[in-house]
Amino acid sequence: MVTIKDVAKHAGVSVATVSRVLNNNGYVGTETRKNVMAAIEELNYSPNEVARSLYKRGSRLIGLLLPDITNPFFPQLARGVEDEAGRQGFRLLLGNSDEDIEKEMDYIQTFVQNNVVGMITATNHVDYDMYQSLDLPLVLLDRTSSSYPAVYADGREGGRLAAETLIKKGAQRVTLVKGPAHVKPAVDRYRGAMEVLGEADVDFSVMSTTSYAFEEALNWAEELFQKFPETDGIIASNDIVAIAIVHEALKRGKNIPGDLQIIGYDDIPQSRLSYPPLTTIRQPAYEMGRKAAELLIQRIGHPQQEHRSIQMPVELIQRHTTRKDDQE
Amino acid sequence: MVTIKDVAKHAGVSVATVSRVLNNNGYVGTETRKNVMAAIEELNYSPNEVARSLYKRGSRLIGLLLPDITNPFFPQLARGVEDEAGRQGFRLLLGNSDEDIEKEMDYIQTFVQNNVVGMITATNHVDYDMYQSLDLPLVLLDRTSSSYPAVYADGREGGRLAAETLIKKGAQRVTLVKGPAHVKPAVDRYRGAMEVLGEADVDFSVMSTTSYAFEEALNWAEELFQKFPETDGIIASNDIVAIAIVHEALKRGKNIPGDLQIIGYDDIPQSRLSYPPLTTIRQPAYEMGRKAAELLIQRIGHPQQEHRSIQMPVELIQRHTTRKDDQE
DNA sequence: ATGTTCTATGTAACCGGTTACACAATGCAG
DNA sequence: CTGCATTGTGTAACCGGTTACATAGAACAT
Secondary structure, three states, rough: OOOOHHHHHHOOHHHHHHHHHHOOOOOHHHHHHHHHHHHHHHOOOOOHHHHHHHHHOOOOEEEEOOOOOOOHHHHOOOOHHHHHHHHOEEEEEEEOOOOOOHHHHHHHHHHHHOOOOOEEOOOOOOOHHHHOOOOEEEEEEEEOOOOOOEEOOOOOHHHHHHHHHHHHOOOOEEEEOOOOOOOOHHHHHHHHHHHHHHHHHEEEEEOOOOOOOOOEEEEEEHHHHHHHHOOOEOOOOOHHHHHHHHHHHHHOOOOOOOOOOOOOOEEOOOHHOOOOOOOOEEEEEHHHHHHHHHHHHHHHHHOOOOOOOOOOOOOOOOOOOOOOOOOO | OOOOOHHHHHOOOHHHHHHHHHHOOOOOOOOOOOOOHHHHHHHHOOHHHHEEEEEEOOEEEEEEEOOOOOOOOHHHHHHHHHHHHHHHOEEEEEEEEEOOHHHHHHHHHHHHHOOOOOEEEEEEOOOHHHHOOOOOOOEEEOOOOOOEEEEOHHHHHHHHHHHHHHHHOOOOEEEEEEOOOOHHHHHHHHHHHHHHHHHHOEEEEEEEEOOHHHHHHHHHHHHHHHHHHOOEEEEEOOHHHHHHHHHHHHHHOOOOOOOOOOEEEEEHHHHOOOOOOOOEEEEHHHHHHHHHHHHHHHHHHOOOOOOOOOEOOOOEEEOOOOOOOOOO
């Protein structure tokens, strides 16, 4: 490994001088600078971030903690974070928490041990000690809290929008699929939808699910049709579940959207690809990730400044699992 | 931040002793050990990995470089890598290369600067200087090379299998969708399929695609039906494209698998969810990720040892975009 | 009793950077 | 020409750990 000492020797100067040209601070003679640059070039030197980080007590690393990258909503978020962070010279340490506190704590510890300068986390456990005692810039992603800045989409509005849409399009017997109770955004959506359903002249039922896992989606779908075979409008807890429901409905020979309308949540990329293409409530995942990184890096620069959160708008994406014509 | 000095002072010993109990080496008296442990506990100390890494010239970090985490094949890989790495006490630095050499070089540089102890990369550019001159344990994932250990699935066999299946099930006019030419595994599959098609008594056409991006998938599908409206069997370049093709076919009123059979590649989780559920060639992505991490960590322990690669078997997953009955 | 080995602990060098401080040379004002 | 500010560079301390080496007492062998 070529170190700053090698460069110094090669250029016939001290390490301090090399450091000065590297960081572009302090006084350096024109000629000297040129020599040092040449030496750097020649030895193909690039400074050890670890040493740097040790002295500075801060790296160029950001910790990103997600529930599960395997859930298709998160890669978008992650990519948004990465792109923005990368643009500003930061790299990502990645962790999957599986919504498990143990794992989460583990990751946070190693993030800190590695001198990350900030963290972006999609956690339901902000109120735990570990976060309280963490003195790092932190931003929540897809979650909220009064204690930290957050980037999230308006889940309640999303839920309302989904329910309103279904009602407007003439659904009479709505089934609302409730996401896992420990996942905050899921309950926001649920509440939003309930608000609208409660005030409308429709029958409705609620079906609870306890996970967003792929493997279970088809089971939820089956269960749904067993329990509520007569439903003509379904608000799914997310797009995965929605797609599974579409699958099961077609298998049972239902006509979509004639007999049965379905509306998803998230607008993951494959929702456009499914057939019929899924009507859904869009969360701008990539953009949310970008904003979160932006916010975090801003805070890293100005830690004292008052924090602000960003609520992103949700949007109804009308495709073909709901009817074209509104029934007013 | 609480450092080893604080612990030493608190326990009334030297830093060396604290370090000894931390690392469980050297001699430490029973009583002393107890005191130190107590101090650690009390101060809630955990050692700074950065300092450690500087002296040891090696961290507990692994660099993971993927083309694009947003492509649904990769989260599985990533998760496999992460789980195995995590199990063995390693953390991941993540990078998306977009198959772009510039970005790739950038990431590799910062990985090295951060003292990663190894790298797992899905690159098509192993033969570039940057890899040659890298003296880090490296394992290729979903790619191969004679110079490095690799974990990959048998693409040629997968291609053959897809073609054989379609032929056996009676397709007469096969369309082979060729993936981007710069993506190695894509061309392996293509070759495998071609071998079989070339020797069979069927007509076939090849349609080239230049990307795996979601946004383009539906365009490829449309283009396919414009160019080859009479095809009755399609070998898609991956599951995303396959699902888009199913979409387009249904939209055009084709009967699947009656009029048209489709076979995908990868077996991403959503392939089971699509309707009709997709017949596809499965690559054990999660397992591949796990194995790659395993291999890498093994090499980190024994760098001199001769390297070996692992070829994972592919598998035909029969679902409902191909016919039940074989036509012999 | 003496020498050797084992146990226990501390001191200080080291990892590869950054920067406070010291010092010298130069430029410029009076 | 002298004095002070500016410029250019080196020395050494520091970041928070690890470990080579030194030291000393205890245990054991002869």
